[in-house]
Amino acid sequence: MTTLSFDQLVVTFAGRRVLGGISGVLEPGKVTVILGPNGAGKSTLLTMLAGLRRPDSGRSLLGDQGVLDLKPRVRAQRIAFLPQTPEIAWAVEARILVGLGRTPFIGARGLSADDAANIEAALKSADALDLADRDMSTLSGGERARVLIARALAGQPEWLLADEPLTGLDPGHQLDALALFQTLARTQGCGVVLTLHDLNLAARFADRVLVLSQGKVLADGLPDEALTPDVIATAYGVRARIKKTRDGLQVEIVERSRPGGL
Amino acid sequence: MTHRRFTLFGLCAAVIGLSAVSLMVGKVWISPSVWLQPHNALGAILFDLRLPRTLLAVIIGAALGMSGAAMQGYTRNPLADPGALGVASMAAFGAVLTLYFGAGAQQPWIIALGAMIGALSAVGLLIALAGEGSSLVAFVLSGVILQTLAAAGVALALSLAPNPWAKDEIITWLMGALTDRSMGDVTLAGPLILAGMILLLTLAPALDALTLGETGARSLGINLGQTRLILALGVALTAGASVAVTGVIGFVGLIVPHLLRPLVGARPGGLLIPSALGGAVLVVAADIAVRLTPGAAEVKLGVAMALLGGPFFLALLLSMRRRLG
Numbered sequence: 001m002t003t004l005s006f007d008q009l010v011v012t013f014a015g016r017r018v019l020g021g022i023s024g025v026l027e028p029g030k031v032t033v034i035l036g037p038n039g040a041g042k043s044t045l046l047t048m049l050a051g052l053r054r055p056d057s058g059r060s061l062l063g064d065q066g067v068l069d070l071k072p073r074v075r076a077q078r079i080a081f082l083p084q085t086p087e088i089a090w091a092v093e094a095r096i097l098v099g100l101g102r103t104p105f106i107g108a109r110g111l112s113a114d115d116a117a118n119i120e121a122a123l124k125s126a127d128a129l130d131l132a133d134r135d136m137s138t139l140s141g142g143e144r145a146r147v148l149i150a151r152a153l154a155g156q157p158e159w160l161l162a163d164e165p166l167t168g169l170d171p172g173h174q175l176d177a178l179a180l181f182q183t184l185a186r187t188q189g190c191g192v193v194l195t196l197h198d199l200n201l202a203a204r205f206a207d208r209v210l211v212l213s214q215g216k217v218l219a220d221g222l223p224d225e226a227l228t229p230d231v232i233a234t235a236y237g238v239r240a241r242i243k244k245t246r247d248g249l250q251v252e253i254v255e256r257s258r259p260g261g262l
Numbered sequence: 263m264t265h266r267r268f269t270l271f272g273l274c275a276a277v278i279g280l281s282a283v284s285l286m287v288g289k290v291w292i293s294p295s296v297w298l299q300p301h302n303a304l305g306a307i308l309f310d311l312r313l314p315r316t317l318l319a320v321i322i323g324a325a326l327g328m329s330g331a332a333m334q335g336y337t338r339n340p341l342a343d344p345g346a347l348g349v350a351s352m353a354a355f356g357a358v359l360t361l362y363f364g365a366g367a368q369q370p371w372i373i374a375l376g377a378m379i380g381a382l383s384a385v386g387l388l389i390a391l392a393g394e395g396s397s398l399v400a401f402v403l404s405g406v407i408l409q410t411l412a413a414a415g416v417a418l419a420l421s422l423a424p425n426p427w428a429k430d431e432i433i434t435w436l437m438g439a440l441t442d443r444s445m446g447d448v449t450l451a452g453p454l455i456l457a458g459m460i461l462l463l464t465l466a467p468a469l470d471a472l473t474l475g476e477t478g479a480r481s482l483g484i485n486l487g488q489t490r491l492i493l494a495l496g497v498a499l500t501a502g503a504s505v506a507v508t509g510v511i512g513f514v515g516l517i518v519p520h521l522l523r524p525l526v527g528a529r530p531g532g533l534l535i536p537s538a539l540g541g542a543v544l545v546v547a548a549d550i551a552v553r554l555t556p557g558a559a560e561v562k563l564g565v566a567m568a569l570l571g572g573p574f575f576l577a578l579l580l581s582m583r584r585r586l587g
Contacts, residue, residue, distance in 0.1 A: 076483025087475030089338035090528035
């Protein structure tokens with residue numbers, strides 16, 4: 001299995017340094033959660049890992065190959081990316097949308113029986129089989145999110161990069177989604193990288209936590225190593241209490257520790 | 263899926279049926295038996311007028327329908343049309359320039375060449391203006407700029423036309439018509455349109471993937487720069503060659519994909535072939551209707567399509583506004 005790594009990544013948007021020369025190696029078969037306040041560079045790091053943009057300097061590597069050096073089709077076969085607010089332009093059926101996940105595999109003759117089997121399996125994994133024949137425009141936010149996760153699974157990627165995949169999901173489906181990501185990592189060796197805002201879910205489901213703050217890696221390690229009150233205070237500007245329970249780490253946000261404001 | 267197959271079958275049948283009608287009706291009724299009588303006096307009308315006219319209606323309808331569907335798929339905007347790229351307008355401007363300088367009056371292929379050059383330069387300018395890897399908004403805005411420039415250029419050529427005769431020629435041609443076309447026009451436009459349609463068909467997976475937006479498509483391995491280039495060339499060839507032989511016939515690319523979406527599904531790649539068939543049906547039917555309108559002079563097809571398309575566009579806009587609240 002191949003690692004996904006980033007090396008000295010520097011990204012600047014409109015004069016603002018979003019990523020300040022960060023490096024790291026992500027392991028396959030694990031759920032890595034990227035945390036950090038708004039604007040810390042989480043989404044930017046994901047798009048860099050997915051090879052969707054060119055950094056100002058530095059690079060992302062899949063194994064020992066530059067992600068941007070791979071053919072786009074090959075890259076897309078190996079790395080699936082789930083954007084934060086996915087656009088769905090047309091009122092297509094959910095099954096057709098999930099089928100788009102097979103795009104990097106499609107030959108000249110369109111979707112094969114193998115593709116169709118993958119689509120059904122992905123729908124089933126994401127608990128979206130009952131939505132398969134529905135029009136995307138008629139689905140609720142949570143239903144859309146499930147179909148989009150199925151879309152990402154349909155390509156059976158080695159790496160699944162998802163930017164806030166839990167947005168719009170109710171607590172039950174949030175747990176389902178995280179359990180699904182965990183299963184993917186454990187049983188198929190898929191490398192899962194998520195950005196999340198929920199520290200408790202991150203603490204419970206992550207094999208590894210990467211905390212970004214102002215474009216730098218503030219902490220990196222097992223949830224109980226990385227998520228300390230100090231790190232949380234520095235990253236988010238809040239005071240937090242951390243308890244170890246039988247269900248894992250529990251993070252309680254107490255109050256603002258430094259003035260924030262919207 | 264069966265719905266889609268049924269619709270495709272229906273469209274094919276309609277193309278064939280309407281083409282047969284188109285060969286028969288007009289100022290003079292031509293019975294199908296004329297086909298078997300080589301020396302019939304009506305043979306000249308059939309083979310020199312009706313046949314090229316019908317073939318052109320099919321080819322150009324298909325070209326306009328498919329390029330409209332491709333444009334809408336790429337821009338993810340049901341209001342897009344080759345006009346949105348400015349390619350049709352620039353093709354018209356190119357053709358008008360040849361008419362203005364008088365060269366087009368002698369040789370139809372010079373008009374065609376002018377239109378193709380106009381269309382291709384529109385594509386070139388579009389890519390230069392919008393830039394490689396730039397956003398959709400920049401691309402569409404570049405199209406609007408081109409369209410405005412082309413319209414100004416045509417207006418300028420009209421007001422500076424050297425003589426009333428040239429002015430008249432420009433206007434007649436700008437309105438778009440299928441009258442008095444020859445087999446030469448068919449052999450001129452046919453291969454260009456066919457090449458353009460093949461280019462557009464290769465875009466089907468990319469257009470499908472664009473349903474998930476540009477980031478989504480890129481994450482699925484679609485090369486957007488290449489997609490844009492093929493789209494621009496495909497639209498230039500199909501819409502440009504159409505404008506070249508018949509003048510500006512608008513709204514086909516707008517109406518047809520919109521009507522077919524509920525029947526064959528909204529997947530943009532799957533809409534290309536049905537839209538080509540639907541475009542052919544619409545243009546052949548409109549051309550028959552135009553021929554059958556009573557009166558001394560025939561209504562120009564371009565005018566008829568605009569009369570049909572304008573209100574349709576308005577209704578589409580209103581329904582979209584209602585849906586978006």
